Amino acid sequence: MMVPRTTINSTTDYSAINKKVDSKASAADQQQDRFLKLLVKQLQSQDPMNPMDNAATTSQMAQISSVTGIEKLNATMQSMMASFASAQSFQAAALIGKEVLTQGNQMKFDxxxxxxxxxxxxxGVSNIKVTITDKNGAVVDKLTLPQQSGGAAGVVWDGKLEGDRLAAAGDYFISATGLKDGKEIALNTLTWQTASSVELAKTGVNIMLGSQKTVAFSDVKQIR
Structure with missing residues (x-):
């Protein structure tokens, strides 16, 4: 029995996780230092008969503190996001070799x-029709689902053709339609595919399926 090969492609920069703290003062720290020096100079040079307004001074100090706090918060959030992305990539790697349920139309019949x-x-959708086609686009079966409220409706295809013959093993495709407000509309389908590899992209973690389709890790609805 062949063991699935684990493949992880990474284009994400995780350097922020172990990045050394830069001892050099940040722009906000430098700005705060200049502000405090100017404030001290103003206090030393003020007219004793016409001192600076306390409320104005307090407001200026609060503003400069807010700028410093926001910069430090941004740095912390960037580090947390990098850590989260790294943890998510390890979770996604555990899916390799397993079947995942995602939006798609391809099914594999053994x-x-x-x-x-x-x-x-x-x-509000009614008259739900499901069509199964082979890889050449030929219709091999049609199903009608019972009326039900909105949500995910399960579909089971036993692979039987006319005369109780079983369809040949291979790839098949599913599509569905329904009536809404008197008009026929196409419905989204979800199928099971084997996760073959994981990609760590700049936009997040992606899963490469056996059908060569790539889906976002967050789009995986179920695992088995």
């Missing part, structure tokens, strides 16, 4: 076991 999928149903 020639014996029934295969299942899902259909996303908006509220």
């Amino acid at each position: 020639g014996t076991k029934p295969i299942d999928a899902r259909v996303d149903l908006p509220a």
